[in-house]
Amino acid sequence: MQNSLLLGVSVGDSFAEFSLLSDSNSLAQKRVYLSRENLKASLTQFVAPYKDQQIAKAFISLRVPKKLLDHRLSGSVAHVSTEGVEHWLNICGSPEHTLTNKDLQFSVRERILADGQIELPLQTEEIEAIAAKVQLMDCKKVCLNFLHSATNPVHLELAKKIFQEKGLEVFVPEKSDNPHEVSRWTKNALNATLSGVFAELKSELYAGLESAIDKKDIHFLDSAGDLFQDETQREVGSLFASLSALGLADSSNNADILYLGLEQFALISPSQWESAWQSPWGPVEVRRLKTHTLGIQPTLGIQLNSFGRFDFSNQQEAWEPGPMFLGRGQKMSLLDLWSDNNKLSKISGLEDRVSAQGIQRFKNALLTLSKISSLRDTDLHHLTKELQSLSVQRLAMESRLRRQTKKLKVTGPLAPLFANIFKKDPHTTIIEQEFCESESTALWGAQALKGAL
Amino acid sequence: MNYQIELLHSLLNDFLVGESSLMTLDGDVLAVRGQMPVTYGTLTTAATTAAKYLKLQEGDIALLNDPYSGGSLLSEMTFVMAVSEDLLWVTRRALDTKVTLVKSVEEEGLRIPPMPLRQKNQVNEMFLTAMQAHPACPPNFVEWLKEQVQDLSLRAQKLIEAIEFTGFTITGELIEDYLGLCKQAATQKISESASGEARVDVVLDSGELLRLNLEIHDGKISVDFSGTSAAKTVSLTESATYGTCFHAISRHYGFTDLANSGSFSILQITKPSGCWLVGKYPAPIYKGMTCGVAALQSAVELALAQIHHKQETSLSSHCALHFDLRSGDKHYLLRLPGGEAAQADRDGSCATLNPFSLEQLERDFPVKVLRVDQRQSIGGKGKFNGGRGLILKLQMREEAEATWLTDLTLHRPRLLKNCSHGDPCEVLVEHGDAAKHLPVLGQQKFAKQDVLTLCSGSGGGYGRSEQ
Numbered sequence: 001m002q003n004s005l006l007l008g009v010s011v012g013d014s015f016a017e018f019s020l021l022s023d024s025n026s027l028a029q030k031r032v033y034l035s036r037e038n039l040k041a042s043l044t045q046f047v048a049p050y051k052d053q054q055i056a057k058a059f060i061s062l063r064v065p066k067k068l069l070d071h072r073l074s075g076s077v078a079h080v081s082t083e084g085v086e087h088w089l090n091i092c093g094s095p096e097h098t099l100t101n102k103d104l105q106f107s108v109r110e111r112i113l114a115d116g117q118i119e120l121p122l123q124t125e126e127i128e129a130i131a132a133k134v135q136l137m138d139c140k141k142v143c144l145n146f147l148h149s150a151t152n153p154v155h156l157e158l159a160k161k162i163f164q165e166k167g168l169e170v171f172v173p174e175k176s177d178n179p180h181e182v183s184r185w186t187k188n189a190l191n192a193t194l195s196g197v198f199a200e201l202k203s204e205l206y207a208g209l210e211s212a213i214d215k216k217d218i219h220f221l222d223s224a225g226d227l228f229q230d231e232t233q234r235e236v237g238s239l240f241a242s243l244s245a246l247g248l249a250d251s252s253n254n255a256d257i258l259y260l261g262l263e264q265f266a267l268i269s270p271s272q273w274e275s276a277w278q279s280p281w282g283p284v285e286v287r288r289l290k291t292h293t294l295g296i297q298p299t300l301g302i303q304l305n306s307f308g309r310f311d312f313s314n315q316q317e318a319w320e321p322g323p324m325f326l327g328r329g330q331k332m333s334l335l336d337l338w339s340d341n342n343k344l345s346k347i348s349g350l351e352d353r354v355s356a357q358g359i360q361r362f363k364n365a366l367l368t369l370s371k372i373s374s375l376r377d378t379d380l381h382h383l384t385k386e387l388q389s390l391s392v393q394r395l396a397m398e399s400r401l402r403r404q405t406k407k408l409k410v411t412g413p414l415a416p417l418f419a420n421i422f423k424k425d426p427h428t429t430i431i432e433q434e435f436c437e438s439e440s441t442a443l444w445g446a447q448a449l450k451g452a453l
Numbered sequence: 454m455n456y457q458i459e460l461l462h463s464l465l466n467d468f469l470v471g472e473s474s475l476m477t478l479d480g481d482v483l484a485v486r487g488q489m490p491v492t493y494g495t496l497t498t499a500a501t502t503a504a505k506y507l508k509l510q511e512g513d514i515a516l517l518n519d520p521y522s523g524g525s526l527l528s529e530m531t532f533v534m535a536v537s538e539d540l541l542w543v544t545r546r547a548l549d550t551k552v553t554l555v556k557s558v559e560e561e562g563l564r565i566p567p568m569p570l571r572q573k574n575q576v577n578e579m580f581l582t583a584m585q586a587h588p589a590c591p592p593n594f595v596e597w598l599k600e601q602v603q604d605l606s607l608r609a610q611k612l613i614e615a616i617e618f619t620g621f622t623i624t625g626e627l628i629e630d631y632l633g634l635c636k637q638a639a640t641q642k643i644s645e646s647a648s649g650e651a652r653v654d655v656v657l658d659s660g661e662l663l664r665l666n667l668e669i670h671d672g673k674i675s676v677d678f679s680g681t682s683a684a685k686t687v688s689l690t691e692s693a694t695y696g697t698c699f700h701a702i703s704r705h706y707g708f709t710d711l712a713n714s715g716s717f718s719i720l721q722i723t724k725p726s727g728c729w730l731v732g733k734y735p736a737p738i739y740k741g742m743t744c745g746v747a748a749l750q751s752a753v754e755l756a757l758a759q760i761h762h763k764q765e766t767s768l769s770s771h772c773a774l775h776f777d778l779r780s781g782d783k784h785y786l787l788r789l790p791g792g793e794a795a796q797a798d799r800d801g802s803c804a805t806l807n808p809f810s811l812e813q814l815e816r817d818f819p820v821k822v823l824r825v826d827q828r829q830s831i832g833g834k835g836k837f838n839g840g841r842g843l844i845l846k847l848q849m850r851e852e853a854e855a856t857w858l859t860d861l862t863l864h865r866p867r868l869l870k871n872c873s874h875g876d877p878c879e880v881l882v883e884h885g886d887a888a889k890h891l892p893v894l895g896q897q898k899f900a901k902q903d904v905l906t907l908c909s910g911s912g913g914g915y916g917r918s919e920q
Contacts, residue, residue: 084822084823084824084825084826084846085811085822085824085825086826087825087826087827088811088825088826090827091803091804091805091806091825091826091827091843092805092806092808093805094805095802095803095805095840111821113815113821114812114815114816119821147811147812147815147822148812148815150812179810179812179813179816180808180810180812180813181810181811181812182808182809182810183808282808283808295463295466295467305459305462306638306642306708306711307458307634307637307638309456309458309459310456310459311456311459311462375455377455386454386455386456387456389454389456390454390456390459390460393454393460393619393621394460394463396615396618396619397460397463397464397467397615397616397618397619397621398463398467398615400611400614400615400618400619401467401468401608401611401612401615402467402611403611421619424618425618
């Protein structure tokens, strides 16, 4: 059946993976390392051989890099709030994480009471004055958060209209049953922050698929497992879309999923939902599958602990510049411990990138640190095995402690390296499915679309 | 594997969520984790007391909230569970807290000394029925307790499974090595900084004197509270005093994540019996567990700052403003924390809140939020400014009642010469054209249209400001 090809795309912080499925069977798969390869070009190249076979639908889970949640990197957004509560979100998050620049926080004299009654009407002149200031500051986006606007949206709608007339892009909190304004407002603010980057990535993806599939057949997935196309305000919800897809695509056997991806290790419980994400900016309204980010992560740093012994830090070194074995990284990270293992170098996206010099530099760094460690284990082979064993045991222990069901499914590109310990557990299934993020995105996307029709 | 110690350490970190501790039946504390300073002393006392009187068998759970048996506030329930033949897990979970200004702990609520909540896999229904019949029993308490028992059992089961699954064995030798290393690490961290001694006096608004002599020598710390006055209205338990001192010291040196019998051994405390830090039944505890703890934290911080000139820091505003608003049968406790002290190289962090809903507050209570923000501080200025406190301005839309509490506003302790005090907490009421400052603690009705301004303290500043 040539006309039933499905494309699954999962874009993360540093990697993007593509899966082309024919009747749920994988036809072609690829992973690209975004620091070295262009998303649009890679996607075009990936779908090129299948142009004539007609890709029916494409489903995409798009995670904007977490560092871009910082407004200083994603472009400015003006925040306009009810007078008196204009700094409310600032004091609900951690002091180091702000949602916007202080100069772009404005207040308006308007007040709606808890019962929806208008106590102080909104003055249009005031909004116009703010719009002028915002434009003067070369800011194009405005985020509106008014008290009790969910009960009576009249002021919100009026302000939105005025800002839009001035050519500004306006963000308002989504209508929902959530009575907690902090999580609604924070979501609105983060959506505004991410909107530009998200739109850019979306256009890049559309451009990459232009030759192979019609735009109307391309669907994006959010954390709740819902599909969207041109709708806005799904940016934050997309952060966890691929993990939700992993849990939703095969929820038949009610097992928790231990996902061992290149960018993250996570435990997903398909039977339980969460309504908020406890972000550094405070709670954010995001419906998503219950997910636990594990203590052991693929790019965790290696250091000496308080006892002067080797251990893993709490800091992830990330994929830019990446682990030392790829040649550019300067700091030791967990995956470097497997740099001699062929299974690692065969993983799609990493093949041909392993650098012999990088591996040697890692070994030298490990040896240097071992000389000042309290155990002074200078047998590198032994030390590496010990640290590998420590990380695998920690992973197994934590997933045992956190799982919500007895059954567990272990999957992901790094499963061949980390999953051996689970083989002795009769309730655990290991599925060496390297491209499970993109495959699940395609499979769940197709199911969700069928459900929506 | 050579790295059993690291595996044990990470297991403890993963398992101990919230305010909790794991210890052996022999009394060795493997780890304590939590945000509340008193946790570091009270949990182990709770476990020891429960184990002593109840002879807990594997799977048994004891319940207590009695501050004099290792509890803290009466609204915080402490569960002690024997997760195996030789391991005790202590965890504390909070119920709805109310500000109480009374003369006896019995008036603060239902006081539960160590009681067997579950024995031989059976919930003790007789005990639950008796508690439910008590007039001070919180609503839905029994149902809540049953949920906790279920959750605790599940978590304990997972712990055992995780240990068995990985083939990890927590032997006596491993525990001994781990505790030894923690002690060594704590000693080393202390030894790396200066030795010396310092004396600090802190006077509470209610008149109690806290006198602290702190001595650091050979990586050990001795704290002597001789000269501390007896209780007037503030009283703290012995275990809470220990926990607060340990927490303040370990935070300063950066070994709070190594809190266990090993690191506890670096700290020696001498307290005269009869002082307010050794409270005796039936003294009330709410004020001690809030304002008393803040005074103690301030005193330890000041003493450490005196000794460690190279890491000088000003004084944080540890005493939060507790404001309990009541209308009809509803109440809501607003807790406004203070700002942090400036240090020799940076400004102090501004206070942040545990997010709550302003809209919900206005829906549930006859109030209108006029302003919520970081306060504009007058004090706490310097080369580096102290972190700002918070301000919450409310207008009463109908008559409503409130009880509030704060401290450390009248007598400011002596600071180092480079440091300045931040602004203290304030409660202000505007009635018509008249405005007046309210005392540091009180309970009163507020009339319709009254405007209340609640301000938490700001952190102290460091250095002279450059004009």
